[in-house]
Amino acid sequence: MSNFSRRTILAAAATTFFAARALPAFAATPYAFKHGAFELTVISDGHLVLPVSFLAPDAPPAEREVLLKAADQTGTQFNSPTNVTLIRTANDLILIDMGSGDRFMPTAGKLWDNLKAAGIDKSKITKVIFTHGHPDHLWGAVDELDELVLPDATFFVAGVEWDFWKGDNATLGLPAERAGFVTGARRNYAAIKDKVKIVKAGDEFVTGLRVIDTPGHTQGHVSLELSGGDGLIVGGDALTHPLISFQQPEWKPTADHVPDQAAATRRKLLDRLAADRSKLIGFHLPYPGVGIVERKDSAYRFVAAT
Numbered sequence: 099m100s101n102f103s104r105r106t107i108l109a110a111a112a113t114t115f116f117a118a119r120a121l122p123a124f125a126a127t128p129y130a131f132k133h134g135a136f137e138l139t140v141i142s143d144g145h146l147v148l149p150v151s152f153l154a155p156d157a158p159p160a161e162r163e164v165l166l167k168a169a170d171q172t173g174t175q176f177n178s179p180t181n182v183t184l185i186r187t188a189n190d191l192i193l194i195d196m197g198s199g200d201r202f203m204p205t206a207g208k209l210w211d212n213l214k215a216a217g218i219d220k221s222k223i224t225k226v227i228f229t230h231g232h233p234d235h236l237w238g239a240v241d242e243l244d245e246l247v248l249p250d251a252t253f254f255v256a257g258v259e260w261d262f263w264k265g266d267n268a269t270l271g272l273p274a275e276r277a278g279f280v281t282g283a284r285r286n287y288a289a290i291k292d293k294v295k296i297v298k299a300g301d302e303f304v305t306g307l308r309v310i311d312t313p314g315h316t317q318g319h320v321s322l323e324l325s326g327g328d329g330l331i332v333g334g335d336a337l338t339h340p341l342i343s344f345q346q347p348e349w350k351p352t353a354d355h356v357p358d359q360a361a362a363t364r365r366k367l368l369d370r371l372a373a374d375r376s377k378l379i380g381f382h383l384p385y386p387g388v389g390i391v392e393r394k395d396s397a398y399r400f401v402a403a404t
């Protein structure tokens with residue numbers, strides 16, 4: 099085989115791999131749809147590369163293996179998509195979470211590039227709400243000089259989460275290798291502190307957009323509920339894996355701070371989503387992470403929107 103044709107094949111293979119794994123992160127036309135009075139767009143922040151061992155280490159190995167195989171996660175690492183939701187109302191452009199920024203993983207922090215590629219001017223964003231204070235949701239708030247990326251926006255943070263990351267218990271609640279999460283959360287919270295509004299479950303911080311309590315992944319993790327139709331919940335990291343979170347909601351991923359509470363939250367949220375047939379947007383579900391939840395046997399399944 100000549101060098102040329104070999105190179106062509108390699109390039110084609112690389113392109114196919116790229117298309118399958120990473121295209122949503124760079125797609126110029128992101129997934130967009132209308133819900134009631136809202137226009138939603140899901141923008142990829144890229145993806146995280148995480149150890150497969152983080153996925154339910156407590157699960158019975160044989161059952162775990164079946165689900166990992168079904169998810170095509172048989173290696174030691176997997177790619178976890180990161181889907182940021184942008185909501186347009188009559189008066190506001192609202193971002194739910196801000197991605198990883200440039201200090202977490204080289205495969206993430208693509209939000210601003212992808213917004214630009216989609217023709218969205220980030221300076222028009224008026225409000226930001228954070229589901230929780232983990233790096234992939236919060237660290238995009240500042241640039242490499244620790245300055246606000248969106249200096250004119252108002253930021254909304256759940257009070258329990260704000261207090262947790264600033265308090266002494268933050269370092270006690272995390273394994274040592276993740277102590278950097280606390281430093282990063284405090285750095286970003288310090289940057290937004292003059293522009294932050296503290297919210298709690300039940301607060302309708304924009305008409306038709308309400309904060310709901312979904313604790314456990316972190317102490318103060320919240321989701322957002324949008325009125326209209328059968329409802330829509332932007333679920334942050336309450337449901338992170340397209341198979342495990344739905345079929346085995348009691349299994350405990352390493353990333354959850356309060357594992358029993360996170361499992362109870364998953365059950366409750368899944369129950370509600372399946373009963374109401376509300377849409378779900380999951381931050382780490384396969385891009386765009388939009389779908390509905392159905393009951394399946396004694397558990398649930400995620401049905402992605404087509």
Ligand SMILES: [Zn+2]
Pocket residue numbers: 232234235335381382
């Ligand atoms: Zn996350």
